[in-house]
Amino acid sequence: MNFSGLAAFPFTPFNEGVLDLVAFEKIIVRLLDSGVDSICALGSTGLYPYLNEHEYRHITRKTVELSGDTPVMVGIGALTTRDVLVKAETAQKAGVDALLLAPVSYHRLHDEEVYSLYETVCRQLSVPLCIYENPGVTGFEFSDELYKSLSALPNIAAIKIPGSPFADEKGHQRIKTLRALLPQNMAIGVSGDKFGVAGLAAGCDLWLSVLGGLFPHTVKTWITMIRDGHAQTAEAESERFSPMWDLFVKSKGGLRVMATAASILGISEEQNLPAPLKPLNVQDREVLQSFMLAHGLI
Structure with missing residues (x-):
């Protein structure tokens, strides 16, 4: 897999607590029609x-089945190394x-525990792996020392960093630091869609995008602008x-x-999240x- 361009993160819709595979297929086809990377x-x-295990297997197989030549990456996070x-x-x-x-956990993890997780998993892989740093959810922040240690493991091919450093000029320095720290062939991806354009402009290889999971044409247009020097x-446009x-x-x-947007587009039902999760309230x-409507997304 070439870790570059747009990696679209599709929403997984439900209907009355059951996977909505019809709606999911519509979302995947939407991505394929837009030519996501x-x-x-x-x-x-x-x-x-x-x-659950059955649902996870079904969605994984369905995505691979539908995607054809478009590369597929899937998340494997879980509370225990065994389940990962x-x-x-x-x-x-x-x-x-x-x-x-x-590195998903109810109890906050230490660096040595996270290293052990990736070391164990990497020994079992035949495909490349992207490290996913999402401290707002996991409560864990990767130190540069940990990134350096992990980058020496087999099959580690990319890292996904939060977008917050790209809120200002610190983002360019962050990329410079990571490039000096990591192997030359290791891709750096940005998340946090508000900062996606700034991240790519600062030198990230890959935009792992939530917005691109439902509105891929919009994100691809921005990526093309950046690549063309604009x-x-x-x-x-992002602003x-x-x-x-x-x-x-x-x-x-x-x-x-995104769940609410999918229902507005008529792709899925209005109540399309597994309880207790709920879509946006009426006002939002x-x-x-x-x-x-104002931005031509409908």
Whole structure:
């Protein structure tokens, strides 16, 4: 798998507590029609911690089946190393091209525990793995020393860093530091869609995008602008999405926003999350729908 461009994170829809495979297929086809560089099913928006073993296997196989030549990456995070290994085996048997692993835990992890997790998992892999740093969810921040140690493990091919350093010029220095620290062939991905354009403009290889999981054409357009030397134009376009980013913050992430957007588009049912999760409230849904109409997303 080539870790570059847009890795789209599709939402995994439910209907009355059951996987909505019809809606999921519509989302994947939408991504394929837009020519995304890769699809990352079962990321945070993909609800990987909420799926049982059967549901996880079904979504993984369905994504690979539908995606054809488009590379597929799936999340394998779980509370125990044992369960991570089970997911890794399931995903590899399904034929995925890469894996995404966040250090998920109820109790906060120490560096040596996280290193042990990745070391154990990497010994069992036949496909590349992307380290997923998402401290807002996991409560764990990777030190540079830990990144350096992990980068020496087999099959570690990319890291996914938070977007917050790209809120200002510190992002360029962060990329410079990581490039000096990591092997030359290791890809650096940015997450946090508000900072995706700034991250790519600063030198990240890959945008792992929640927005791109439902609106891939928008994100691909911004990436093309950056590649063509028009980063400022892309940044201005991203700034126009401030109401969307504000909803991400207000709802504690992009999941509820994308779930609500999927129902507004008629792709899935309105109540499309597994309980106790709920989509946006009525007021925020109206804000989102008005924004989507104003920006040609409907």
